[in-house]
Amino acid sequence: MTNERFDRDSWERRWAHVLRESPEKVARRQPNPLLLEEVGDMRPGLALDAGCGHGSEAIWLATSGWRVTAVDFSATALDFGRTTADAAGSDVADRIEWLEADLGTWTPAPGRYDLVSCLYVHVAGSVVEMVRRLGAGVAPGGMLLLVGHRPIHPATGAPTPAAGQVQVSVDEAVEALDPHEWDIVVAKERPRAAVGTGVDAVVRAVRRG
Numbered sequence: 001m002t003n004e005r006f007d008r009d010s011w012e013r014r015w016a017h018v019l020r021e022s023p024e025k026v027a028r029r030q031p032n033p034l035l036l037e038e039v040g041d042m043r044p045g046l047a048l049d050a051g052c053g054h055g056s057e058a059i060w061l062a063t064s065g066w067r068v069t070a071v072d073f074s075a076t077a078l079d080f081g082r083t084t085a086d087a088a089g090s091d092v093a094d095r096i097e098w099l100e101a102d103l104g105t106w107t108p109a110p111g112r113y114d115l116v117s118c119l120y121v122h123v124a125g126s127v128v129e130m131v132r133r134l135g136a137g138v139a140p141g142g143m144l145l146l147v148g149h150r151p152i153h154p155a156t157g158a159p160t161p162a163a164g165q166v167q168v169s170v171d172e173a174v175e176a177l178d179p180h181e182w183d184i185v186v187a188k189e190r191p192r193a194a195v196g197t198g199v200d201a202v203v204r205a206v207r208r209g
C-alpha cells in the first residue's frame with residue numbers, strides 16, 4: 001500500500017518527473033477512448049475538463065469544435081497542455097482556457113457547461129459532494145461524464161496503479177445524482193485494457209432540461 005497523499009505537491013512531483021523523463025511519450029498520448037465513445041456524437045458546445053492533466057482530452061475536444069475550460073492544480077501539467085495546444089495552432093489553442101484550481105473546493109458556474117468531464121481524479125474529500133458540485137456546472141440537457149479507476153482489482157484483490165486513491169465509484173456517483181434532475185445513461189464497471197489494472201467506473205448522466 002502507498003502512503004502517498006495525492007495532494008498538489010505530490011502531483012506536481014509526478015508531472016515534473018514524467019515530463020522530464022518522457023515528454024514525447026506524454027505528447028503522443030491519445031485522448032481517453034471512453035471520452036470519444038461517450039462524447040463523440042455530441043454537438044460541440046462549452047466543456048469543462050476537470051483534472052485535465054497533460055491535456056490530451058482538452059485538446060481533442062477543442063480540435064472537435066468545443067470551447068474548453070481545462071482545470072488542474074498542477075501548474076506543470078497545465079504548462080505542458082498549453083504548450084501542446086499552442087503547437088497545434090491558434091484555432092485549437094484559442095478554444096482552451098487553462099485554469100489552475102483545486103477541485104477539492106473549486107466550483108463551476110452553475111449550469112454553464114454542455115459537458116463536464118472528470119476522468120481519473122483522486123478525491124480528497126467526499127466523492128458524493130464533489131460529484132454534486134461538478135454536476136451543478138452542467139447546463140440543462142448537458143452531460144456529466146465521470147470515470148474512476150478502482151484502487152483494488154475486484155477479481156484478484158490486488159492493488160491497481162490507483163492504489164491508495166479515492167476515485168469516483170458507480171455507487172457513489174449514482175447516489176450523488178438526484179433522479180429528479182438526472183437521467184443516468186451509463187453506470188457500469190468496465191475492464192481496463194492493460195493487464196493488472198482492474199476496472200474503471202464509468203458514469204454518464206444527462207441533466208434534465
Ligand SMILES: C[S@@+](CC[C@H](N)C(=O)[O-])C[C@H]1O[C@@H](n2cnc3c(N)ncnc32)[C@H](O)[C@@H]1O
Nearest residue numbers: 011051052053072073074101102103104119120
Ligand atoms: C490520473 S491524472 C488524469 C489526467 C487526465 N484526466 C486523464 O484522464 O489522463 C489525475 C489528474 O488530476 C489532477 N488532480 C488531482 N487532484 C486534483 C485536485 N484536487 N484539483 C485539481 N486537479 C487535481 C492531477 O494533477 C492530475 O493531473
